[in-house]
Amino acid sequence: MKKIIFAITALLVLGLILENMVYTKRANNYVREGAGPYYNLVTILPEGVKLNILDDGEKWKLIETDGAVRGWIAANSLSDKKANTNLTSKLADLWSSSKVSKVSLAGAVKGLTGKLGSVGEGDVNQFFRLIRNEVTESEAQGFVNLIDLYSSENRDEVDFDDIGVEIKEYDPVLEEQQIGLGIASRLAAKGVHPNTNVKKYIDLVSRALLIKSNFYDFEFHTLLLNQEQADGFACPGGYIFITKGAYLVCEDESELAAIIAHELSHVLLKHGMKEMKERAVHIKSDDMFAELDEETDDESGNETADELDGMMANMYEKVVGYRTLEYETEADKAASILLANAGYDPWGIVRITNKLALLHKQEKDIFHDNYLSPNEVQKRFELIKSFVNDNYEKENPGGTFKSRFNKYYDQLK
Numbered sequence: 001m002k003k004i005i006f007a008i009t010a011l012l013v014l015g016l017i018l019e020n021m022v023y024t025k026r027a028n029n030y031v032r033e034g035a036g037p038y039y040n041l042v043t044i045l046p047e048g049v050k051l052n053i054l055d056d057g058e059k060w061k062l063i064e065t066d067g068a069v070r071g072w073i074a075a076n077s078l079s080d081k082k083a084n085t086n087l088t089s090k091l092a093d094l095w096s097s098s099k100v101s102k103v104s105l106a107g108a109v110k111g112l113t114g115k116l117g118s119v120g121e122g123d124v125n126q127f128f129r130l131i132r133n134e135v136t137e138s139e140a141q142g143f144v145n146l147i148d149l150y151s152s153e154n155r156d157e158v159d160f161d162d163i164g165v166e167i168k169e170y171d172p173v174l175e176e177q178q179i180g181l182g183i184a185s186r187l188a189a190k191g192v193h194p195n196t197n198v199k200k201y202i203d204l205v206s207r208a209l210l211i212k213s214n215f216y217d218f219e220f221h222t223l224l225l226n227q228e229q230a231d232g233f234a235c236p237g238g239y240i241f242i243t244k245g246a247y248l249v250c251e252d253e254s255e256l257a258a259i260i261a262h263e264l265s266h267v268l269l270k271h272g273m274k275e276m277k278e279r280a281v282h283i284k285s286d287d288m289f290a291e292l293d294e295e296t297d298d299e300s301g302n303e304t305a306d307e308l309d310g311m312m313a314n315m316y317e318k319v320v321g322y323r324t325l326e327y328e329t330e331a332d333k334a335a336s337i338l339l340a341n342a343g344y345d346p347w348g349i350v351r352i353t354n355k356l357a358l359l360h361k362q363e364k365d366i367f368h369d370n371y372l373s374p375n376e377v378q379k380r381f382e383l384i385k386s387f388v389n390d391n392y393e394k395e396n397p398g399g400t401f402k403s404r405f406n407k408y409y410d411q412l413k
Contacts, residue, residue: 022063024049025078026171030217031071035060037219038135038207042071059216074217076169122185130188131221131239134200135207143204144211147343150399154340154392162391163333170215170268172237180237180272184221187233187241193226193412198247201408205257206240206264209338215268222260230359232259234266236273244412249355253401254348258335262349265334271327325376332384336392345398350385357381 027047032039035057045065051073055062064070160167172180193199206222220238230245240263242256250256266272332349340346360377372380 022051022053022078024051024073029073029077031063031069031073033071034137035062035072036137036140037074037217038133038137038140039072040133043069045069045073076171076214076217122182122187122189124181124185127181127185127188130192130223133219134196135203139200140204140207140211144208146404147208147399147401150343150401151396152340152343152345152398153396154346154398155343156341157393158337158340158391160334160337163330163337165269165330165334167268168214170218170238172218176270176273177237179276180235180239180267184235184237184239184241187225187235187239188223191226193224193244195224195411198408198411199224202242202247202256202260205253206260209257209261209264209342209344212342213338220264220267230356232263234263234272236267236270238267240264240267247412248409249359250352250405250409251402252348253405254339254345254399255352256405257339257342257344258349258352261335261338262331264338265331266327269327269330269334271331275327324372325380328372328380329383332380333387336384336388340392340398343398345400346388346392347394347397348400350381350388353381353384 024045024047029045029047029049030037031042031045033042049065051063051065053061053063054070057075059075060072061075062070063073202222202224206220210216210218210220218238220240222240222242224247225241225243227243228245229243230249232240232242232246234240240260242259242263246259247256250259332353335349336346339348357374357377357380360372360374
């Protein structure tokens with residue numbers, strides 16, 4: 001009898017152990033010091049590592065490995081998706097170089113208004129210093145708690161499935177992260193605004209948009225470019241830029257959140273990577289031209305070559321413009337979903353899109369930097385206005401948080 005009792009007890013203990021034992025399923029699994037993407041990394045575990053769960057939270061789990069590594073890991077890391085590490089590779093350095101042509105750069109970077117001016121060399125290591133996390137757990141939670149206090153009839157009313165896209169999580173592979181990092185370092189070289197308070201604020205808005213979504217575990221980075229032109233850019237791998245001009249066009253936090261949500265949506269929907277695949281043949285021949293130019297090293301022809309490169313890039317944008325409008329419209333709809341589900345007023349995306357349409361000037365010729373025509377910008381506004389009107393309530397739509405927004409707005413004026 002004692003043997004039977006001992007055997008049953010042993011089986012029960014074994015069952016409890018197995019119940020609390022899982023394996024990492026991604027190629028790249030981030031273990032952090034706390035339950036959130038803003039905590040420092042403890043380590044990055046490869047696929048197939050056995051973990052013992054010490055605290056089984058819904059989204060974040062406290063784990064320990066056989067090697068006594070302890071930390072918090074996202075439940076998403078127990079999926080079958082793949083991702084990689086080693087961000088500072090030769091590929092990232094290549095994309096931070098000015099050798100990358102305007103066509104390939106524009107394909108990877110998706111913008112708010114469709115403009116991407118001259119972008120010089122980037123420094124990946126310097127960029128890492130710029131995106132250093134300054135947000136604490138209490139700041140992030142306090143920021144979100146204030147949004148949660150606001151009444152909204154639009155939370156969880158619309159999801160990505162409703163617009164015909166399926167995004168269960170965001171788990172970028174090595175190439176996507178490296179390309180985005182290299183391009184982001186070049187955009188940062190245009191000049192990041194020195195106001196650290198505003199940087200932290202837009203970072204908190206970005207986190208608030210994602211913290212209750214399926215994308216809660218990936219660390220996105222949002223930076224403010226010190227430029228007067230109203231614009232925003234999204235780089236593969238989770239690097240978001242908005243300009244000072246775009247911030248100053250906004251009138252409340254929901255409009256600012258709409259710009260950030262739009263750029264986040266480009267990344268989540270992998271528009272930049274999709275466009276690069278569409279342009280694969282053009283990019284290949286374009287890069288071959290760049291290699292030939294490097295070999296000949298004819299400095300006298302550099303200015304002419306740059307002009308030709310710009311003209312070819314802008315003509316190519318005209319040819320693929322239908323994809324651009326499709327991407328922008330899809331990102332607008334996705335942005336409204338992120339806004340509403342986070343507790344923001346989804347009409348913020350309508351208001352800010354209308355302002356951008358009014359700012360948009362008539363093109364002079366086919367070589368202009370814009371690849372969305374005024375008619376297309378107006379059409380984009382009408383499409384998102386119709387979508388929001390059909391899917392969201394106007395009464396108790398969500399928060400705008402104008403007073404909090406104004407505090408930082410005044411620091412940029």
